[in-house]
Amino acid sequence: MISLVVLSAICSVYFYVEAFKWGMHAKKWALGGLILGPILLPMFSISRHIHWRNAVGFNNLYIAA
Numbered sequence: 001m002i003s004l005v006v007l008s009a010i011c012s013v014y015f016y017v018e019a020f021k022w023g024m025h026a027k028k029w030a031l032g033g034l035i036l037g038p039i040l041l042p043m044f045s046i047s048r049h050i051h052w053r054n055a056v057g058f059n060n061l062y063i064a065a
Helices: 002-022 026-056
Strands: none
Touching: 002 026
């Protein structure tokens, strides 16, 4: 039981920092990470990608070499 609480706290901090770096709602993602833990990771990745596409635009082509 203690390990689940610690894992949720670590996920909360991770989602807070990553959301803050990407300019997203950090407190919302921290609360979600605290409640759901690592289950939130796929949703966060998709949301981060959508946030990035809205900032950059959908018609721009970006190829990483």
